[in-house]
Amino acid sequence: MNYLHFSSRIFMPSCISSQPKTIWTSSNSENESKVVKLLQSQKGHCTKVSRSVNMENLQNGYLFPEIFMREYLHTQKYPNARVIRLGIGNTTEPIPDIITSAMAEHANALSTVEGYRGYGAEQGHMALRMAIAEKLYHNMGILGDEIFVSDGAQCDISRLQMLLGSNVTVAVQDPSFPAYIDSSVIAGRAGNFQEETGKYKNIVYLNCSPENNFFPNLSTASRADLIFFCSPNNPTGNAASWHQLKQLVEFAKANGSIIVYDSSYAAYISDGSPRSIYEIPGAREVAIEISSFSKFAGFTGVRLGWTVVPEELLYADGFPVIKDYNRIVCTCFNGASNIAQAGGLACLSEDGYQAITSVIDYYKENAKIIVDTFRSLGLKVYGGKNAPYIWVNFPGLSSWDVFNEILEKTHIVTIPGKGFGPAGEEYIRVGAFGHRESILEASARLKNLV
Amino acid sequence: MNYLHFSSRIFMPSCISSQPKTIWTSSNSENESKVVKLLQSQKGHCTKVSRSVNMENLQNGYLFPEIFMREYLHTQKYPNARVIRLGIGNTTEPIPDIITSAMAEHANALSTVEGYRGYGAEQGHMALRMAIAEKLYHNMGILGDEIFVSDGAQCDISRLQMLLGSNVTVAVQDPSFPAYIDSSVIAGRAGNFQEETGKYKNIVYLNCSPENNFFPNLSTASRADLIFFCSPNNPTGNAASWHQLKQLVEFAKANGSIIVYDSSYAAYISDGSPRSIYEIPGAREVAIEISSFSKFAGFTGVRLGWTVVPEELLYADGFPVIKDYNRIVCTCFNGASNIAQAGGLACLSEDGYQAITSVIDYYKENAKIIVDTFRSLGLKVYGGKNAPYIWVNFPGLSSWDVFNEILEKTHIVTIPGKGFGPAGEEYIRVGAFGHRESILEASARLKNLV
Structure with missing residues (x-):
């Protein structure tokens, strides 16, 4: 990391600030040591605590704050422009009243003797765990006891990293949500970054591209202890079929791997593809599932998610993973906000579920408009049918160049595909979150691009 | 860990369940391997993923769920008993209406186009960060930019562990809040547990007892990279003086250590002791501060806290810690619930602050009743003046025996001191959270004990 830009004011405190920020630079150790010397001479005191080599090994700023920064710089350059944000997957539509009322009611009750609640169970309220099991894992044999309510999928990914020993190896889809790799780097599992390939040495990258229908060729894939697998996929928008997931479960079983299945976008599935890995026989022995209310119910800012750890999932020595995960949740977490949990329970009521389904349909209609727009430009477009993300191919072009040109x-604002891994080069991810008129306006601007 | 008790139904899913749970047993590797063999023969599939040696190295169930379990078993034995909970530090009094109204209002607004909010800044809303800086760190030079809003101190402790490399050494007060040690074990910093001392080999235990006025003898203390220091202390209730903290800052500076100062109970200070480490000159170069709305505003279930990382805090190579911490917050966390943050902001308004101060005064009055009760029994009693915890000495007795006898x-319900470290033997921690009539009833029962 190059932090020369920070010498006047070491830190860029928030995602949006008037300070310049190092953007997507590669490391330069010669410059770095000069900077260190400068800092040491200017600063009074350095502790003797070494910086984590794992943190040093992170290549870039985390993708999404970087996108925020690019957007910010753009608005500085064009103060009068009306920027349309199709980058970060940030929900925009109001949460149905039936859900917000449940949260407001819970909040108000906290000021009464009868309604006050202190610490809840670290694992989440049993009523919510049961409701998740019954509503979303019906007929899949998942028990409320196996569901751990959390403050979101991204946090759970890091908790899973804390759970496991440092020798664990990791595979990811390429492209994939950057937190899988970045959290693996922080946990020291990734090995060195290799500039020539754009990959970390010890991470197995499972290429997902139109050539393989976005499903990795498992017959040639290397074994890894953990396989992060997101379906419907972020960023490609592709949902794996039942037969593909059956292959994945068999692959994991044959290799003794654990699948960490991210189903955060399951509610967007339109074509009957599985919404959970537990629809596949045998998955309880090989898979953890991470999921979220963020894109399901517009809870991006409310913060609520869950992780399923089946009792049958065992370490090599027969020890149940769920026992250690429970310990992690008790020691390193303290439960999701009880107000958010009241909202989650309302989402899973009959009326609540119907109401959020309408919001999802709205975003899916947005997605259709975006798909049609890029197709009308003669581009190859993927996703958008089972996910709120559209994956657009720009053959021969750098994804950052495409990102910059579209922004300019x-x-x-979109997201350059390379931010999701080397296989994302030549693509951008376009999100379907936004008010309809913004989506239509974006469509019109894009159509005028050529 | 002994998990023989789980063979019929491997996992004790929640803190409260009808299943028996292994309580506070020491490991027995011979039994364990038999269990493993049994499990392996009965179970269909074990993955090839090794269990983390760090998780294996954890000695006990996390303290607080263990206490819940003891309480649960007690209620099974005495179904008609009215149990009084002075164990877990769980707030009981309603949150002032001005604060819950702000949260309810925020929740309701989420169902409107104007009031809807998606992802906020990972670091927290700037208005809240500024309010924390101004209200709680006035004249200490802390900027809003240096404050990272979180879902609670316990979660931040684990995030700090993720931040640091695996070679980092750790010191804790003995006794201390168990998450410091347990999260260090999970991060692989603790070394083996030594039965004869009750200590982890690589952790520095700083004895805090009446003999040293609950402040460690720093002239003989070994150096560690990180010094977890909680004041007012959980469990002893002791608040370090300005001069003591000055010594601590100087010790950290001389050793190149980082203090992780836990000020979660600062609002309970009555005698003018510092409420923040940053009251001490030079602390910005050596200290991180973790704090919480839990005991300050009754937010134990709402979940809100913060961590301060000053810009001047540098690693050995001059790299600012705040930059890496910001990266951890962006990659492994995604911001606290926006509803909880709205509540936090209301807590720091003039009226909100005054209202929560009244609740704190109520708990302090409870503490006084408890202190007087144990004193009237002729026992040596510490804490309770600057903290909601009372630390009661039972010379020559095992703390678990005292816990059991009082419960029986x-x-x-209290907490046996040994749960907080070997120096907690011969003590119990008694919490001051509870409705007044429960506290008075507890006082009456205790007075009748002899």
Whole structure:
């Protein structure tokens, strides 16, 4: 990391600030040691605590704050432009009243003797755990006891990293949500970054591209202890079929791997693809599932998610993973906000579920407009049918160049595919979150791009 | 860990369940391997993923769920007893209406186009960060930019562990809040547990007892990279003086250590002791501060806390710790619930602050009743003045025996001091959270104990 830019004011405190920020630079150790010397001479005191080599090994700023920064710099350059944000997957539509009322009611009750609640169970309220099991894992044999309510999928990914020993090896889909790799780097599992390939040495990258229908070729894939697998996929928007997931479960079983299945976008599935890995026989022995209310119910800011750890999932020595995960949740977490949990329970009521389904349908209609727009430009477009993400191919072009040109010419923020891994080069991810008129406006601007 | 008890139903899913749970047993590797063999023969599939040696190295169930379990078993034995909970530090009094109204209002607004909010800044809303800086760190030079809003101190402790490399050494007060040690064990910093001392080999235990006025003898203390220091202390209730903290800062500076200062109970200070480590000159170069709305505003279930990382705090190579911590917060966390943050902001308004101060005064009055009760029994009693915890000495007795006898004879749940470290033997911790009539009832029962 190059932090020369920080010498006047070491830290860029928030995602949006008037300070310049190092953007997506590669490391330069010669410059770095000069900077260190400068800092040491200017600063009074350095502790003797070494910086984590794992943190040093992170290549870039985390993708999404970087995108925020690019957007910010753009608005500085074009103060009058109306920027349309199709980058970060940030929900925009109001949460149905039946759900917010449940949260407000819970909040108000906290000021009464009868309604006050202190610490809840670290694992989540049993009523919510049961409701998740019954509503979302019906007929899959998942018990409320196996569900751990959390403050979101991203946090649970890190808790899973804390759970496991440092020798654990990791595989990811390429492209994939960056937190899988970045949290693996922080946990010291990734090995060195290799500039020539854009990959970390010890991470197995499972290529997912149109050539393999976005499903990795498992017959040639290397074994890894953990396989992060997201379906519907972020960023490609592709949902794996039942037969593909059956292959994945068999692959994991044959290799003794654990699948960490991210189903955060399951509610967007339209074509009957599985919404959970537990629809596949045998998955209880090989898979953890991470999921979230964020894109399901617009809870991005409310913060609520869950992780399923089946009792049958065992370490090599027969010890149940769920026991250690429970310990992690008790020691390193203290339960999700009880107000958010009241909202989660309302989401899973009959009326609540119907109401959030309408919001999802709205975003899916957005997705269709975006898909049609890029197709009308003659581009190859993937996703958008089973996910709120559209994956657009720009053959031969750098994804950062495409990102920059679209931002510059249309004031639309997308995400460069390379931010999701080397296989994302030549792609951008376009999100379907936004008010309809913004989506239509974006569509019009894009159509005028050529 | 002994998990023989789980063979019929491997996992004790929640803190409260009808299943028996292994309580506070020491490991027995011979039994364990038999269990493993049994499990392996009965179970269909074990993955090839090794269990983390760090998780294996954890000695006990996390303290607080263990206490819940003891209480649960007690209620099974005495179904008609009215149990009084002075164990877990769980707030009981309603949150002032001005604060819950702000949260309810925020929740309701989420169902409107204007009031809807998706992802907020990972570091927290700037208005809240600024309010914390201004209200709680006035004249200490702490900027809003240096404050990272979180879902609670316990979670931040684990995030700090993720931040640091595996070679980092750790010191704790003995006794201390168990998450410091347990999270260090999970991060692989603790070394083996030594039965004869009750200590982990690589952790420095800083004895805090009446003999040294609950402040460690720093002239003989070994150096560690990180010094977890909690004041007012959980469990002893002791608040370090300005001069003591000055010594601590100087010790850290001389040793190149980082202090992780836990000020979660600062609002209970009555005698003018510092409420923050940053009241001490030079602390910005050597200290991180973790704090919480839990005991300050009754937010134990709402979940809100913060961590301060000053810009001047540098690793040995001059790299600012705040930069890496910001990266951890962006990658492994995604911000606290926006509803909880709205509540936090209301706590720091003039009226909100005054209202929560009244609740704190109520708990302090409880503490006084408990202190007087144990004193009237002729026992040596510490804490309770600057903290909601009372630390009661039972010379020559095992703390678990005292815990059990009090529970058995009075139906009052406390916490055995040994749960907080070997120096806690011969003590129990008694919490001051509870409705007044429960506290008075507990007092009456205790007075009748002899």
